[in-house]
Amino acid sequence: MSEPRIGVYVCHCGTNIAGVVDVAAVRDWALERLGGHGVVVSRDYPFMCSSLGQELIENDIKELGLDRVVVAACSPHMHEKTFRGAAERAGLNPYLCELVSIREQDSWVHTDKVAATAKAEAIVAGGVLRVREQTPLEPLHVPINDTTLVVGGGIAGISAALEIADAGFPVHLVEREPSIGGHMAQFDKTFPTLDCAACILTPKMVTAGSHPNITLHTWSEVTEVSGYVGNFTVKVLHRPRYVDTDVCTGCGICEEKCPRVVVDQAFAAGLGYRKAIYRPFPQAVPKYPVLDPASCTYFENGKCKACEKLCPPQAIRLDQQAEEVELKVGNIVLATGFQPFDARRVEAYGYGRYANVFTSLEFERMSNASGPTGGHIVLRDGVTEPKSVAIIHCVGSRDTNYNRYCSAICCMQSMKFAHLIREHTDASVYEFYIDIRAPGKAFDEFYERVQAEGTVFVRGRVAEVTNVLRYPEEAAQDGRLIVQVEDTLAARQRRIPVDMVVLSVGLDPQPDAADVARRFGIGCSSQGWIIERHPKLDPVATMTEGVFAAGCALGPRDIPSSVSTGAAAAARILGRIQQREMALEPVQAIVDAERCSGCRICGDLCPFSAITFDEQREVTEINRALCQGCGVCAAACPAGAITATAFTNEEILGQIEGLLTMTVEPQPVAVPA
Amino acid sequence: MNGSAETGFEPVILVFTCNWCSYRAADLAGTARIKYPPNVRLVRLMCSGRLDPAFVLKAFESGADAVVMTGCWPEDCHYRIQNVKALRRFELLSRVLVGLGLEPRRFQRVYASAAEGQQLADAFTRIVEEVRMLGPLDWGRPARPAVAASRVPDRPELVEASA
Numbered sequence: 001m002s003e004p005r006i007g008v009y010v011c012h013c014g015t016n017i018a019g020v021v022d023v024a025a026v027r028d029w030a031l032e033r034l035g036g037h038g039v040v041v042s043r044d045y046p047f048m049c050s051s052l053g054q055e056l057i058e059n060d061i062k063e064l065g066l067d068r069v070v071v072a073a074c075s076p077h078m079h080e081k082t083f084r085g086a087a088e089r090a091g092l093n094p095y096l097c098e099l100v101s102i103r104e105q106d107s108w109v110h111t112d113k114v115a116a117t118a119k120a121e122a123i124v125a126g127g128v129l130r131v132r133e134q135t136p137l138e139p140l141h142v143p144i145n146d147t148t149l150v151v152g153g154g155i156a157g158i159s160a161a162l163e164i165a166d167a168g169f170p171v172h173l174v175e176r177e178p179s180i181g182g183h184m185a186q187f188d189k190t191f192p193t194l195d196c197a198a199c200i201l202t203p204k205m206v207t208a209g210s211h212p213n214i215t216l217h218t219w220s221e222v223t224e225v226s227g228y229v230g231n232f233t234v235k236v237l238h239r240p241r242y243v244d245t246d247v248c249t250g251c252g253i254c255e256e257k258c259p260r261v262v263v264d265q266a267f268a269a270g271l272g273y274r275k276a277i278y279r280p281f282p283q284a285v286p287k288y289p290v291l292d293p294a295s296c297t298y299f300e301n302g303k304c305k306a307c308e309k310l311c312p313p314q315a316i317r318l319d320q321q322a323e324e325v326e327l328k329v330g331n332i333v334l335a336t337g338f339q340p341f342d343a344r345r346v347e348a349y350g351y352g353r354y355a356n357v358f359t360s361l362e363f364e365r366m367s368n369a370s371g372p373t374g375g376h377i378v379l380r381d382g383v384t385e386p387k388s389v390a391i392i393h394c395v396g397s398r399d400t401n402y403n404r405y406c407s408a409i410c411c412m413q414s415m416k417f418a419h420l421i422r423e424h425t426d427a428s429v430y431e432f433y434i435d436i437r438a439p440g441k442a443f444d445e446f447y448e449r450v451q452a453e454g455t456v457f458v459r460g461r462v463a464e465v466t467n468v469l470r471y472p473e474e475a476a477q478d479g480r481l482i483v484q485v486e487d488t489l490a491a492r493q494r495r496i497p498v499d500m501v502v503l504s505v506g507l508d509p510q511p512d513a514a515d516v517a518r519r520f521g522i523g524c525s526s527q528g529w530i531i532e533r534h535p536k537l538d539p540v541a542t543m544t545e546g547v548f549a550a551g552c553a554l555g556p557r558d559i560p561s562s563v564s565t566g567a568a569a570a571a572r573i574l575g576r577i578q579q580r581e582m583a584l585e586p587v588q589a590i591v592d593a594e595r596c597s598g599c600r601i602c603g604d605l606c607p608f609s610a611i612t613f614d615e616q617r618e619v620t621e622i623n624r625a626l627c628q629g630c631g632v633c634a635a636a637c638p639a640g641a642i643t644a645t646a647f648t649n650e651e652i653l654g655q656i657e658g659l660l661t662m663t664v665e666p667q668p669v670a671v672p673a
Numbered sequence: 674m675n676g677s678a679e680t681g682f683e684p685v686i687l688v689f690t691c692n693w694c695s696y697r698a699a700d701l702a703g704t705a706r707i708k709y710p711p712n713v714r715l716v717r718l719m720c721s722g723r724l725d726p727a728f729v730l731k732a733f734e735s736g737a738d739a740v741v742m743t744g745c746w747p748e749d750c751h752y753r754i755q756n757v758k759a760l761r762r763f764e765l766l767s768r769v770l771v772g773l774g775l776e777p778r779r780f781q782r783v784y785a786s787a788a789e790g791q792q793l794a795d796a797f798t799r800i801v802e803e804v805r806m807l808g809p810l811d812w813g814r815p816a817r818p819a820v821a822a823s824r825v826p827d828r829p830e831l832v833e834a835s836a
Contacts, residue, residue: 075700076717104703105715109794115683115711122714526748543693543751587719605722607753630752631723635762647719653731659714660685660735 004038004132007066008124009057011048011073013103018046020107022117026072029121033662034128040064048073054086061090068134069097070127072120075104093136095586095646100127122663129658133650139583142625144230145330146577149174151222151516154182155201155559156551157335158208159566165213167574172327173208174217174236177266179284181205182337186267186361188368188375189420190559191412192446198370202283209285219290223324225332225520226609228625229546230582234327240320242277242291248315250287254307255279262295269361272372277307277316282370291316331546331573334530335566336516338552341396341403341505349395349503350465354481355380357465357501360413367420377424379500386427386499390483391417392462393433397506403527407506408556411437414504415447418455429455430496432462432485440558458494460485465501507556521608522547529555540569544628545584548572587629587646593619595641602633602642684738684804686713688797689728691721693751694787695743701790709794710801713741720744722755726766729780733812739779739804743793746784778803779810 008030012018023044031042041064045053048071060066069092071083076099084094102120110116146169150161153175161171173180184190185205187197208214217236224235243254258275267280274280276296279289291307293299298318308316343351343359351357356379358366369375378385391414397407411433418429431450436457438444451457464484469477477497487494509528510516517524522542523531530549533541540548548569551562576582589610598618603611610626611633613619622633622642631644640649690696696717702709718724721744732740742763750756763782770780781800785793 075703077697077700101700101703101715104700106711108703108706109709110711111708112711119711119714126714126716521753523749523751523753531749605755605758607755628752630720630755631718632720632752632755632758635723635725636758644719644723647723649725649727652716652718652725652728655716656687656728656731657735659716660687660732660737 004068005040005064005066006034006038006068006070006128006131007057007060007064008034008039008042008128009048009053009069009071009073010042010044010102010120010124011053011071012044012046013048013073013107014046017073017103017107020110020113020116021102021120022113025117026102026120026124030124030128033121034125037128038068038132039128041066049079049082054082057083057086058090061087061092067092067096068131070124070131071097071099072102072124072127073099075101095137096131096134098127098131098134100124118663122659125658125662126655127658129654130651133648133654134646135648137586137645139586140588140624141581141583142228142230143581144576144579145232145328146170147172147327147329148331148333148573148577149222149232149234149327149329150333150335152182152335152337152551152553153177153180153208153216153218154335154337154551154562155184155204156337156553156562156566157182157333158204159563160333160335160550160570161208161214162204162211163567163570164573165208165211167570169213169574169577171214172217172234172236172329173214174220174222176219176221177280178219178241178290179205179280179286180208180216180218181281181283181285184559185281185283186269186368187364188371189416191416192440192442194416194419198283198368202285205283205285216286217325218286222519228623229544229584230330230576231625232329232332232546234329234332236325236327238323238325240322241288242293242316242318242320243288244315244317244320245286245288247313248288248311249313250279250289251312252279252289254311254316255289257306257310259304259306260295260297262292268372269359269365271362271365291318331548331576332520333548333550333566333569333573334516334520334522334542334553335550335562335569336510336513336553338507338556339510341407341508343395343503343505345402346395346503348464349392349462349501350467350481351503354465354467354501356386356481356499357503360410360417360502360504363417363502367417367424375424377421377427384499385425386421388428388430388498389421389500389502390430390432390462390465390481390496390498391502391504392465392483393431393504394461395503395505396508398434403506403508405527405556406437408437409558410504410506412440412443412446412558414502415450415455417502417504418450419446419453422453422455427499430483430498431455431457432483433457433459434461435459440560458485458487458489458496460488460494470495507552510553513553520544520547522549529553540565540572545582584625585629585646588624588627588644589622589629589631589633590624590643590645591620591622592641592643593617593621595639596620597639597641599638601636601638605632605636682805682809684712684801684807684809685736686739686741686797686800686804687732687737688713688715688741688743689721689724690715690717691744691751691756692717692719694745694749695721695783695785695793697787698743698785698789698793701787702794703790705790707791707794709797712801712804713797720750720752720755721759722752722762724759724762726762726769729766729770733775733779733810738807738810739781739800741796741800742780742782743785744782746786749786775810776807778807
């Protein structure tokens with residue numbers, strides 16, 4: 001290699017850098033001390049990222065024949081693309097331009113000007129000795145399949161699917177339950193507008209179900225994912241419905257004639273009943289019923305077959321088997337949602353012990369006009385209207401024993417309940433809260449409205465719900481529930497007798513969230529919420545290219561936010577589809593087959609399955625598109641056969657040498673005599 | 674060897690960061706103007722798991738008085754579990770370095786999420802102070818008096834062993 005010609009460009013960033021670092025000294029030092037390492041020009045400029053600053057670099061590349069550039073300015077996370085772009089415009093491979101940070105790592109964190117200047121010099125030297133070792137790289141271009149997989153048919157998944165389908169691209173929507181709709185389909189009203197949830201959701205469900213670009217896979221689950229951005233292969237398991245959906249008309253006669261009635265734990269939250277062959281709710285999409293073999297008489301003892309005999313179009317298939325289909329997709333949206341916190345875990349609140357303690361989901365079903373009580377708010381006996389109701393906030397949320405996070409929706413849902421109770425009954429309503437969190441559009445106005453309607457707000461975390469009477473004057477309350485709470489505004493203990501308690505339960509991640517994360521190769525927090533690529537600036541992308549997330553799978557949120565994250569994920573995907581291909585950063589591991597000894601130490605280290613072993617040639621191979629570029633294999637390879645591009649050993653060793661040896665003067669040391 | 678008052682010793686500490694968590698934490702410390710001593714110098718890797726033992730030995734050879742490996746918290750690795758592999762390597766290398774006579778505080782590890790600029794700066798401040806108390810490290814400085822030279826193997830041997 002002929003001696004490189006390196007240009008060094010030191011940015012003032014106004015006074016951000018120049019206020020602490022002696023920029024001119026760094027400039028002169030670089031030319032003087034690093035001249036022997038290939039630096040042929042060194043300049044400073046007030047704002048390197050400005051178009052004039054970039055032109056300065058571009059002109060030098062062209063006129064002085066520079067083949068390497070070091071820019072000493074801000075963090076590479078800020079302007080690496082900018083300066084690489086400038087290098088590229090001047091005809092230099094962009095990966096021969098190195099941006100080193102003398103702002104975030106130096107002028108902004110230090111006050112000693114002499115020390116900061118010396119450190120800036122060391123950082124520049126590190127950049128120069130690193131860039132010397134750099135080689136031209138080309139981004140890897142992968143084609144993008146225009147089909148998208150959306151996992152989860154709640155409102156977030158439906159939104160994402162519709163956005164992509166409306167733009168003209170195919171979507172596979174996979175849903176675990178028999179119908180799409182998710183939790184929103186179970187709700188009665190939505191806060192704070194009190195829109196009927198079904199009225200606004202079912203048109204979307206119908207559109208998704210009949211959309212020519214959307215293929216529904218309900219009663220199905222994703223079992224396997226392989227491949228990489230633009231080229232995923234996904235296996236979807238269709239569980240048997242025992243109904244031939246090509247023949248079924250959705251007339252509902254099978255459901256009507258089925259003699260077996262069981263408690264519906266899923267959609268009706270345990271408050272209502274369903275048949276062994278059923279549609280979870282009348283507006284279900286698709287319209288086909290599903291037969292639950294666990295509750296079907298035929299699957300128990302081989303008798304009955306009422307549905308098969310009475311089905312007008314002969315659509316029942318009692319011998320149907322599960323079926324696995326393979327889909328090729330380019331991008332994936334995970335909208336796998338949440339599960340309600342299990343109220344039984346808070347034993348002090350008595351859910352499961354006291355009949356008249358309800359969960360928020362039970363209350364949603366009860367207040368729904370098409371729900372098990374026809375919209376009547378009644379005690380567990382099904383007839384008695386409560387005279388007083390306690391609503392307890394933060395059940396399972398903001399609690400070090402359960403979830404420390406705020407579930408975001410419970411305050412508003414609780415106040416919605418209070419409003420509905422006041423509207424439907426004459427009951428007095430108590431809300432027990434820690435803080436009221438009503439930050440959304442028209443949320444606080446709704447809070448005021450509920451207060452004005454006469455709901456009593458008691459600030460305090462409820463200690464206990466009990467039916468045990470403690471004082472003689474409570475004798476009249478026999479058979480009622482007593483809410484024990486410290487009213488922190490009045491600074492006193494209260495025991496408030498009520499007929500009904502509603503526990504406003506928080507949101508938990510899905511129980512298999514960690515498995516799903518592993519299957520799709522993404523990260524989730526220790527609780528189970530999907531981790532976004534950047535919590536502020538990239539909130540729907542995950543750390544894995546091509547896998548996006550939307551809705552409550554990312555963390556507790558309300559319906560508008562679920563819809564917007566679904567649409568946002570769709571927008572990101574549509575942008576990629578329209579590019580037809582995508583450039584991946586060439587930060588990768590590459591195997592030199594000549595040097596590979598076939599020891600396979602690297603194979604076990606890769607969590608992305610990018611490393612495979614060619615049994616015939618007895619060498620390791622790395623799939624460039626699967627490789628995420630962490631470099632662990634490169635550090636582990638005993639033969640030195642793996643190169644981590646853009647972070648090669650030579651580059652890093654060079655940087656270390658530059659950082660340490662150019663400015664470090666031997667320290668005076670006291671040596672024992 | 675001891676501390677700094679009479680010698681004016683300022684240690685140089687090389688810090689390896691991962692691109693996703695600790696480097697971003699260092700960026701955040703900068704953006705938030707959190708101050709720490711100028712004795713630390715950063716090398717960005719994609720992942721703490723990229724840390725080849727040779728890099729650490731090279732750093733000591735080149736005059737670093739201490740080396741710090743930083744990265745994502747164990748469950749938050751951008752590459753799923755690669756920082757755990759880095760931890761494994763760190764523990765092994767620590768034993769080797771201690772066996773060579775290095776004080777354990779000269780090779781440390783720090784976790785910092787992208788949000789933990791303050792914590793990272795605090796760790797830097799603490800480590801600089803600790804190393805200042807330890808005094809300079811003689812590795813890599815040629816022609817040292819006998820005491821120091823006898824305590825460590827020759828330089829080339831060290832690098833060979835790591836390759």
